Amino acid sequence: MKETTVPQQQQPTAPAETRDESRTLTPPVDIFDVEDGLAVIVDMPGVGKEDLDIRVENDVLTLSGKAEQALPETAIYTEFQLANFFRQFQLSDRVDQEKIRAEAKNGVLTLHLPKAEKAKPKKIAVQVK
Amino acid sequence: MNRYMTTYFANALLQANNVSKALCCILKQYRPGMKYPFGNTSVIIPSSVSANPLFSHRLSIPRRMHFDFGTGLVLSFAKVEMVWIGPKKACNAVHLARQKEELDMTYSTWNLFREMESLRREVERAFEQTGYDWRRPAFARAAFLPGNSARAYPLMNLSEDKDHLYVEALAPGVDPATLDISVLRDTLTVTGEKQAISEDIKPEAFHRNERGAGKFTRAITLPVEVDGNKVTAQYTNGLLLITLPKAEAAKPKQISVKVA
Numbered sequence: 001m002k003e004t005t006v007p008q009q010q011q012p013t014a015p016a017e018t019r020d021e022s023r024t025l026t027p028p029v030d031i032f033d034v035e036d037g038l039a040v041i042v043d044m045p046g047v048g049k050e051d052l053d054i055r056v057e058n059d060v061l062t063l064s065g066k067a068e069q070a071l072p073e074t075a076i077y078t079e080f081q082l083a084n085f086f087r088q089f090q091l092s093d094r095v096d097q098e099k100i101r102a103e104a105k106n107g108v109l110t111l112h113l114p115k116a117e118k119a120k121p122k123k124i125a126v127q128v129k
Numbered sequence: 130m131n132r133y134m135t136t137y138f139a140n141a142l143l144q145a146n147n148v149s150k151a152l153c154c155i156l157k158q159y160r161p162g163m164k165y166p167f168g169n170t171s172v173i174i175p176s177s178v179s180a181n182p183l184f185s186h187r188l189s190i191p192r193r194m195h196f197d198f199g200t201g202l203v204l205s206f207a208k209v210e211m212v213w214i215g216p217k218k219a220c221n222a223v224h225l226a227r228q229k230e231e232l233d234m235t236y237s238t239w240n241l242f243r244e245m246e247s248l249r250r251e252v253e254r255a256f257e258q259t260g261y262d263w264r265r266p267a268f269a270r271a272a273f274l275p276g277n278s279a280r281a282y283p284l285m286n287l288s289e290d291k292d293h294l295y296v297e298a299l300a301p302g303v304d305p306a307t308l309d310i311s312v313l314r315d316t317l318t319v320t321g322e323k324q325a326i327s328e329d330i331k332p333e334a335f336h337r338n339e340r341g342a343g344k345f346t347r348a349i350t351l352p353v354e355v356d357g358n359k360v361t362a363q364y365t366n367g368l369l370l371i372t373l374p375k376a377e378a379a380k381p382k383q384i385s386v387k388v389a
Binding site: 048 | 284285286287288289290295297299300301302303305324326330334335336337338339340352364365366367368
C-alpha cells in the first residue's frame with residue numbers, strides 16, 4: 001500500500017504573545033471574621049517567602065506564588081505536580097488596605113485584613129442631663 | 130457469507146499520545162496506512178494485515194463520541210469493516226506486509242482488551258498531567274490541592290535514583306511536632322495533624338472554608354526495601370521530602386563474567 005501524505009497547510013506566523021500560557025493553580029483559602037477584621041488563610045505548598053507576591057491594587061488583592069518542587073531523579077509514581085499559584089479577591093473599602101499584614105509558615109500564608117476606621121462601630125456616649 | 134462484518138469497539142487513535150489528538154481524530158475519517166499531520170508532527174495510522182489474512186480491515190471513526198459518566202472518559206466508537214478478500218489477495222497482502230516489516234501484527238491475535246487498556250492508560254496519563262482525578266465521579270471531584278476531597282492525603286510523589294528513594298508529600302500547614310514517619314521494610318507510613326483553625330472562631334464567622342484540617346495517616350508500599358536506620362526527612366514550605374536509602378540487598382550488584 002502506497003503511503004500518501006495529506007498536504008499540510010502553511011501556518012500563518014503567530015502574533016506577538018500577549019498571553020502567558022503557563023498553567024496556574026488556585027489555592028484553597030479560608031476566610032473568616034476576627035475581632036478587628038478578616039483573616040485569610042491560604043494553602044500554598046512549595047512557595048517560599050521570596051517567591052510570594054502579595055499586592056493590592058485598585059481594591060483587588062492578588063496572591064501569587066512560584067512553587068518549587070524538588071525535581072525527581074526518575075519519577076516512579078506521580079500524584080501531584082505543582083504549578084504557580086494565583087488568586088485574586090475584590091476588597092471593599094471597609095478593609096483598611098494600608099495595614100494588611102501577612103505571614104507565611106510551612107506553606108500556609110495567613111493574611112490579616114483590618115477593618116477600616118469608618119467601618120468600625122463607634123460608640124456614642126449618651127449624656128444624661 | 131457476509132461480505133462485511135462490522136464490529137464496534139471503543140478506540141482512541143492508535144498512535145496518538147495525547148487526548149487532544151485522540152479527539153481530533155474522532156471527528157474525521159482516518160484510513161489505515163496513511164500519514165496525517167498533527168500540529169508539527171505527523172501520525173501514521175497503523176495498517177496491518179488483520180488477524181485473519183483472508184479478511185482485510187478498514188477502520189472508520191464516525192462522528193460520534195460518547196462520554197462515559199462512570200469513568201469520565203471520552204470514548205469514540207469506531208467501526209471496523211472486515212472485507213473478504215480471498216486467498217489470492219490474502220497472500221499478496223501478507224507478502225506486502227512482510228516487505229514493509231509490519232509483520233509483528235500478522236498472525237498475532239489482535240487483542241481488544243489490550244487496546245482498551247492502553248487507551249485507558251493513555252487517557253489517564255493525559256488527565257493526570259492536569260491534576261484532574263478522572264477516577265472519581267464528576268460531582269465528587271474536588272480541587273487536587275489538599276483540602277476537602279476524600280482521597281488519600283497527603284498526595285505523594287515517588288522517585289528514585291541509584292541509591293535512594295525519594296518521597297515528596299504535599300502537606301502544607303502540618304504541625305511538624307505531630308508528624309510521625311515510620312518505615313518497616315518496604316512500607317512507609319506518614320501520620321500527622323494538619324492544624325485546624327482555632328476553636329474560638331464560630332462557624333458563622335466563616336466566609337469561605339475551602340481548606341481541610343485534621344489528623345491524617347497514609348501508608349504506601351515502596352518498590353524496594355529500604356534501610357530504616359538511615360531515613361531522613363525534611364519539611365520545607367509545606368512539602369515533606371523523605372529520603373530513603375535503598376537496602377543493601379535491594380541494590381543491583383554488578384557481576385563480572387570471566388571468560389575461561
